[in-house]
Amino acid sequence: MTTFWQGKHVLITGAGGFIASHLVEALVSEGARVRAFVRYNSRGDPGLLALLPADTLEKVETIAGDLRDLPAVREAVRGVSHVFHLGALIAIPYSYLHPAEVVETNVIGTLNVLLAAREGGVERMIHTSTSEVYGTARQTPIAESHPLQGQSPYSASKIGADKLAESFYCAYNLPVVTIRPFNTFGPRQSARAVIPTIITQALTRDQVILGNLKPRRDLTYVSDTVAGFLCAGRAEGVIGETINLGANGEVSVGDLAKLIIRLVGRPVEIVIDEARFRPEKSEVMRLWSDNRKAKQIMGWEPQVPLEEGLHRTIE
Numbered sequence: 001m002t003t004f005w006q007g008k009h010v011l012i013t014g015a016g017g018f019i020a021s022h023l024v025e026a027l028v029s030e031g032a033r034v035r036a037f038v039r040y041n042s043r044g045d046p047g048l049l050a051l052l053p054a055d056t057l058e059k060v061e062t063i064a065g066d067l068r069d070l071p072a073v074r075e076a077v078r079g080v081s082h083v084f085h086l087g088a089l090i091a092i093p094y095s096y097l098h099p100a101e102v103v104e105t106n107v108i109g110t111l112n113v114l115l116a117a118r119e120g121g122v123e124r125m126i127h128t129s130t131s132e133v134y135g136t137a138r139q140t141p142i143a144e145s146h147p148l149q150g151q152s153p154y155s156a157s158k159i160g161a162d163k164l165a166e167s168f169y170c171a172y173n174l175p176v177v178t179i180r181p182f183n184t185f186g187p188r189q190s191a192r193a194v195i196p197t198i199i200t201q202a203l204t205r206d207q208v209i210l211g212n213l214k215p216r217r218d219l220t221y222v223s224d225t226v227a228g229f230l231c232a233g234r235a236e237g238v239i240g241e242t243i244n245l246g247a248n249g250e251v252s253v254g255d256l257a258k259l260i261i262r263l264v265g266r267p268v269e270i271v272i273d274e275a276r277f278r279p280e281k282s283e284v285m286r287l288w289s290d291n292r293k294a295k296q297i298m299g300w301e302p303q304v305p306l307e308e309g310l311h312r313t314i315e
Helices: 018-029 047-051 070-077 092-097 099-120 153-172 194-204 222-234 253-264 292-298 306-314
Strands: 009-013 033-039 060-065 082-085 124-128 176-181 183-185 207-210 219-221 242-245 269-272
Touching: 009 018, 009 070, 018 033, 018 047, 018 222, 033 047, 033 070, 060 070, 070 099, 082 099, 082 222, 092 099, 092 153, 099 124, 099 153, 124 153, 124 222, 153 176, 176 222, 183 194, 183 222, 183 306, 194 207, 194 253, 194 306, 207 253, 219 222, 219 306, 222 242, 222 292, 242 292, 253 269, 253 306
Parallel strands: 009 033, 009 082, 033 060, 082 124, 124 176, 176 242, 183 219, 207 269
Antiparallel strands: none
């Protein structure tokens, strides 16, 4: 069966990351010619791409560089029809320590991708936002019109990147779509994120040590998030739009930990470590996605229920 992506030449930035590695896999399976841009390191480590099956990886053109280097980004964009821009520094605690590096990568790096996409005349650029740009929900569920609140240097950098993408659509008619995933989880995610942190501890220890148990999150399994990116790349009528990808639900970190412990099937105690708390005004207490726009204009909605996604991730 011929798919929309058959023979398309696509670039994925941040391809060594969690969601992007799954997107690489999906696009290869749909017949796309995939160029993967990963951040250079002296080990030649392609990140999570190394975990892809060998027969998938051999079909991927992997190039290393830095988003802050415009000539490197221009070279990466050369000749592609679609750019999926997922490259970013994403850890919120890291952004407290190194805000300048986070802003340079996320804001200037995005500017470079936008410049290269415009110069290269791409058919479409899919820019990745984050639910963190909303901050703590003022009303729920959170629609795309919700105010943006920079409660961490990371979220502020992503707001800046989103607004640059918006400006390139308005000023230069660049065919850009902004996708705003809520908390994505699944296989290959690092223990930087809450679900792998809980799972790895519950499988191997008698205690799960966590920070604040009260924040509530809207959780989406990675295959659903990837499906949303693919929809954004091919759907009609989405250029210039910002679109939430979320499950339209919420669960507290504490209840999530109890659910995972039940699914793991071991007697495990939850212990609170206040050293893991974020600064009080920086903690985003509630995220709950209104996903009606994604359904209406892309025909997207999540297919994997939370428990099923957790089962797959635990396995």
